[in-house]
Amino acid sequence: MLYHLLYPLHTVFSPFNVFRYITFRTAYAILTALLISFVVGPWLIRKLRALHVGQQVREDGPSTHLKKSGTPTMGGLLILLAVGTATFLWADLTNRYVWIVLAATFSFGVIGFVDDYLKVVRRHPQGLRAWQKLAAQGLVALAVSLVLYWNPQDPYTTMLSIPFFKNWLIDLGLFYLPFAMVVIVGASNAVNLTDGADGLAIGLVGIAAVANAILVYVSGHAVFAKYLQVLYLPGTGELTVVCGALLGASLGFLWYNAHPAEVFMGDVGSLALGAALGTIAVITKHELILVIVGGIFVFEALSVICQVVSYKLWGRRIFRMAPLHHHFELAGWAEPKMIVRFWIVGIILALVSMSTLKLR
Numbered sequence: 001m002l003y004h005l006l007y008p009l010h011t012v013f014s015p016f017n018v019f020r021y022i023t024f025r026t027a028y029a030i031l032t033a034l035l036i037s038f039v040v041g042p043w044l045i046r047k048l049r050a051l052h053v054g055q056q057v058r059e060d061g062p063s064t065h066l067k068k069s070g071t072p073t074m075g076g077l078l079i080l081l082a083v084g085t086a087t088f089l090w091a092d093l094t095n096r097y098v099w100i101v102l103a104a105t106f107s108f109g110v111i112g113f114v115d116d117y118l119k120v121v122r123r124h125p126q127g128l129r130a131w132q133k134l135a136a137q138g139l140v141a142l143a144v145s146l147v148l149y150w151n152p153q154d155p156y157t158t159m160l161s162i163p164f165f166k167n168w169l170i171d172l173g174l175f176y177l178p179f180a181m182v183v184i185v186g187a188s189n190a191v192n193l194t195d196g197a198d199g200l201a202i203g204l205v206g207i208a209a210v211a212n213a214i215l216v217y218v219s220g221h222a223v224f225a226k227y228l229q230v231l232y233l234p235g236t237g238e239l240t241v242v243c244g245a246l247l248g249a250s251l252g253f254l255w256y257n258a259h260p261a262e263v264f265m266g267d268v269g270s271l272a273l274g275a276a277l278g279t280i281a282v283i284t285k286h287e288l289i290l291v292i293v294g295g296i297f298v299f300e301a302l303s304v305i306c307q308v309v310s311y312k313l314w315g316r317r318i319f320r321m322a323p324l325h326h327h328f329e330l331a332g333w334a335e336p337k338m339i340v341r342f343w344i345v346g347i348i349l350a351l352v353s354m355s356t357l358k359l360r
Contacts, residue, residue: 002019002025003019004092007020022240025244029086030086030247031248032082032085032245033086033244033245033249037249038252040078041078044075048072053073054069055070055264056119062329071262071263073116074113075264075269076112077113079249080106080272083276087241090244100279101276104140104141104275104278105272105273105279107275111133111140111267112271113267113268115127115128116267120266137185141275148180153235158171159231159285162288163353187274187297188270189274190301191277193297195265197339199254203250203339204342206247206251207350208277209250211293212277213247215354215357216239216280218357219232219285220239253265292352300325303318304323306319307319308322
């Protein structure tokens with residue numbers, strides 16, 4: 001909004017020319033999302049506590065987590081407010097990619113909200129059934145994939161870019177639709193599975209947001225894309241502002257979610273954040289790089305899949321407990337130490353993902 005209101009005035013007052021720069025607007029999107037988190041966060045936590053919207057902790061989980069029972073949840077509402085407001089204020093609202101990412105983010109947030117509401121307000125033990133949740137996610141992901149598939153502005157609509165190789169593109173054809181759906185739904189649920197320790201998931205989302213901001217900015221910048229020999233995708237550079245809003249919201253929420261957590265994000269936050277990362281990756285043809293930058297999320301999801309398959313087929317567990325972070329907690333790692341170590345690995349993976357821009 002500010003871009004549309006103030007940039008046209010640069011002919012009268014030249015300092016307003018800064019609003020044309022994506023980097024400037026990204027920086028202030030970060031600060032805006034952070035400020036909203038600081039201002040609204042305490043009020044929201046008090047409100048959730050007054051409404052008795054408390055986390056239900058699994059009795060079969062790590063014993064150290066039992067004391068977290070009753071901690072306010074559904075704090076993802078704060079994240080959505082911060083991301084949405086910061087993006088609305090600082091992004092170019094004529095950019096279709098901005099609206100696609102916001103639509104996916106908030107749609108998955110609604111699914112998570114319904115699930116959280118059923119579990120913590122209506123006291124339904126399961127919330128949405130697994131098939132209901134996946135069906136709703138699949139419909140949203142299909143809608144996003146179809147919009148992108150019919151996008152006349154994208155010359156590489158159905159192409160899959162292979163990291164570390166110059167101009168190595170695979171045309172997926174109609175298979176692009178199910179592939180994009182898997183990326184979006186998979187990313188959403190992977191972040192959801194990782195959200196089981198204080199600050200773990202939101203810290204990793206912040207790290208991924210930084211890496212994605214750099215990747216997106218390069219892809220949307222004609223000069224940088226040509227120099228680094230990556231796909232130039234006109235219009236996608238504006239998603240850097242969205243990544244900035246995600247970073248600011250992540251840092252702001254981490255302030256309250258750091259150990260010991262004052263609030264949890266719930267499914268309304270984790271499903272939305274994962275969908276945002278997945279949708280950005282699909283738009284910018286960084287689907288395979290997402291596997292690297294979000295490597296911790298991938299390992300967490302795989303640990304659950306392997307645990308379930310192993311137990312059902314052979315009656316044996318591979319890990320002490322899944323997702324993976326619980327395994328290390330039961331192995332004796334204190335929760336704060338486990339979280340910081342996972343963040344360190346996440347930073348390393350983010351650096352590896354950014355190296356794909358040059359190593360080709």
